[in-house]
Amino acid sequence: MSVQGVDVLVVGAGVVGRSVAFALASAEPAVRVVLAGASGGAAASGAAGAMLGALGEVTDLATRTRHGRLRTELALAAAVRWPAWREHVRARAGKGAGAPPMDGYGTGTFVILNAVSSPLDDASFTAIAQVAAEYGRGCQEADPSDIPGHRPLDNDRALRACYLPEEGFLDARAWLAALDAALAALPNVIRAPAGPLAALPTGAYLLDTPAGAFRAPRAVVAAGAWTTPLLDALDPDLPVVPVLSTAGTALTVTGLQPLPAVIRTPNRAYACGLHTVPQADGSRYIGATAQPCLTPTSHPAAGALRSLLDAALGQLDHHLATAAVTHTHHGNRPISLDGHPVIGPTPKDGLWVASGTHRDGLHASPLIATALAEALLAPEGTAAALPDPLTAFAPTRPLIADLPAKEAAAEAAAHHAALTAEARTRPPLTGAWPRMLADAYQDLMNHAYAAMPDGYIPPPDLAPLAYEESGPALAELAAAHLGRHRAHFG
Template sequence: METVTKSFDVLVVGNGVLGLSLGLTMARRGQQVAVLGEAHRPYAATTAAGAMLGCFGEVTAATLASESGRAKLELDFQATGKWDTWIADLAEDAGEEAADAVRTATGTIVLHNTIGVPEIDDAGMAAIRQAMDLYGAPYEQIAPETLDWLDPQPTARPLDALHIPGEHGVNSGALLAGLQQALVRRGGTMIAQSARKVLTTASGALRGVELADGTALMGDHVVLAAGVGSQKLLDTVPQAAAGIPRIVSGLGVSALLSTGHCAAPAPTSVVRTPNRAFACGLHLVPRGASTVYVGATNTMRPHPGDLPTVRGLQFLLDCVVRQLRRDLWFSGIAKVQVGNRPVSLDGFPLLGETQLEGLWTMTGTYRDGLHMSPLLAEKMTEWILDRKVPAELELFRPVRAPLSVMSREETIRYAVVHRLATGHEWDWSLPVEWPGVMEELFELSYRQHADDIATDFTPPPDLLAFVPAFPELGTMLKEYYAAVRGSFG
């Protein structure tokens, strides 16, 4: 028999950075809000995140080429301007000590090094400059040799570097702790259980959620902000899930390394390369006086995972010591982390109300969820409570035509080049003609898979590239396109 314990104005499913941020803004508005999720946050993205507050550092050549790419960049830009106030307000709600622990890096250095592929890195650096010029954002070109901490192997030396003074980094663990403390102080409720089912009435109206122990919680609104875990909840209400791109995992491996033995103190800024090899570039974020965060890898998988792969960890650490600092070879590994970025099947966020009134999604943010969290919490709160549809989020409603940034030919080319870029980052040693042969084979493979999936829709290149390794991704894409073809084809 169902046991109902309590009713709330808003139930937020997911206790990562998006769920906690939304819960906090709701509590500040006087709502009775509960945030649900297991304390150890299985499969979360936030707990393994480098937490770069990157807007322009994430720009690629494809970003400005489409409406959806430009709309997402606009969200990132607006979010950048929210963080100073967000941290100041956190200090008021959670205490100065909690807020002071959040920010760990000031500014960002983007490196253009010899490991990069011209079609990706040269174009990426140019796109970053173009985007900053478009928005009037300050930046400075600097000589890499002036970066005292940088000491890569000579074959990975940087050719150029950009300093972006307005893009910082935070400690994701300290941020989560501060948000949770602030939420509770504001009268919000933390429930250390996961939700396993969305509950509806006999007539199909929203009631609330059922917890893992069978307890039912009632809510006027339910917001699915559980990252990749949101998909299981959507699957319990097929009438709401129809037409929404499924959420899959962009599994990443990161590590915390000791730097006490290094000949130079750790940098005070984020250090990164442009986005490449299907990931957000190689990056390092300081975490105190003698620890640095390094990340990250990205493997698209149909389902989340919780264990680092040998391949992923070896690739990451090899890139770090060769491209950033050689004496990190002797570092102690303080922690290895695994995170699951929530990626929708069209690669863009799922923000807004589903076809079931009162059931909302706030996920699918891929690499940008933490950075955009203050902005999304504010906009989603206004949308839910004031019924004001934010113009910035309109394009990313969960029920929509598949969004795209590239033509089929561009998508295939992107997937091929980024796959080859992974090999260059591995420092592969091959006969000179072999990469050309491999390029032709990758192109043939990706074209065949794209044609097999659909002729009228093309998956994002990040997903297409992993279909050969994970055929279930291809099946998911086929089923999604079949479901929306009648409405949006």
């Protein structure tokens, strides 16, 4: 077998992988980079809403936990990089083949607090304004009736709204095309299909693809929700935090007036904030559902489509009932076992990981890409340290648990209650029924969290995996990882 020697292998062709390859190759023309992986399929990037949100992603939980605040700092730092990063990519893309004339970039986001919500949404809406004031970012009270393109049903109407003038947005599909055109313009980038990655006895890495085999002293695994199987095949004893999936469904619709800004609700588990994003061609992106899964899924579920359409027509714009649905998007967001990113070097020399970004991958891609490129291109023998706050999310860290199990279970129960409110569930108004529903959620979470191994507390986004049929498998996955971590670090 003929093997071509290169300098860096980037495994995973989603927005993070493409951005890392671009940052490496454009920074150092002498560095030969292979970018391997399918550019479509059910990866998260092609289905993304591409809200470049820092404040819009803030939740009450994020303000109350150390790592939640670090995630906010990461998002704010990424937002600062976007204007220069976008111009850098677009300049390289030029007018080459596949370069879109527009990428749908704009600024402005309306966050609405509507009638089909819960105290959880109230707290996160307040947290957005608090974080904006703390970091000196724009946040203005807005009249919901003045939001362009916002026509909810009366029962779902917004009670309050705020406007975030600095929050950006993109058309994700157009942005990926721009990245592809920029990569094609770099002669030191080789595109290859997906293939297995192996560690060689010499310390190098071998990538075997249908287009050829490549060897390099350094490899970056940015394979999204497919990261863990790839790493397990390379080294089953590697103590990297496992990456799972949250399957998401979204739609593109046409036939309505173009939107000037994003409209969204606050973030929470199993919904990731209902949102509509203007697209480069004047259409609207409507998203998105969030279903946690142990492994990636390939198609949207009927229930996800129903929930999304019901929420969008009621809370965003009832005129969507006559809109033409031109695309159904389905993707698998990479979420780690503890809910936080997995970014940085591993114990194997030359092997790096960039995954587990969940909802933040596209927005954080300029920061992640430039940080990894600088570390990988550092002179030999120098420390390859990532900047804060990325250092908190090292791939082999102990599992993060900012809340004790009892509080984490209560938080997960609150997210379920919010979903119940959005679905307009009405318990019988006799006796203690309303309270009994909340108590039932709490009991369910308490039992599910108690069944997890010592040392693992699921984040709210993964709570359903703990109490559904997948509960034993989740516990087994966590126990296996904890065992690997103890064996490696003691």
